[in-house]
Amino acid sequence: MPAPIPSVCVEFLEGADDLIASKGLLQLRLSFASWNPGLHGPDMVAAKEIAVRVVEPGAENIGQTIRAFNEAAGTYVRNADGWQDVWNFVDLALRELETAEYINGLRICKEEPIRFGPFSADEAVIDFYPYWWAWISFYLEYGINRSKPKYDNML
Secondary structure, eight states: OOOOSSEEEEEEEEEEEETTTTEEEEEEEEEEEEEOOEEEGGGOEEEEEEEOOOOSTTOTTTTOEEEEEEEOTTOEEEOSTTHHHHHHHHHHHHHHHHHOSEETTEEEOTTSOOEEEEOEETTEEOOBTTEEEEEEEEEEEEEOOOOHHHHGGGO
16 A cells, blocks of 8 residues: 555554453554655755845944845755654654653553664665665553453454
8 A cells, every 4th residue: 555755654563461460562563654865946945145235224234144045946966864854753753652651542561662773674774765764663551351241242
């Protein structure tokens, strides 16, 4: 299924129920994707200096030079800085996970580490320029209520 870029895909990795403790764990992975081939005309600005001529007496900027910016239309500069986009995305999500206690009623299990990294294959980071990927993995804890008579009519 094609996904918009930038995007976040929520993946269920595994679950475990501890019946004696009446709690369960879900391991989730957030997969982040960004796309950045470089800078295009509307994203770029060219600086040019303009002399300011102020005629009001006592003005502080008489004769000073200021910098004005114009769009560099029709230009394109390829770069490999797109990795910063996906890691800024990951950093934002990490801050949210670290400060939140619950997600949709399920407790973020802070006893387990929150892991993150780039997608890799055979221990090499996947390089599919201009796409950039990274992930965060964490656990959610939920309570188990296995009261058979309460749910018999739903089975």
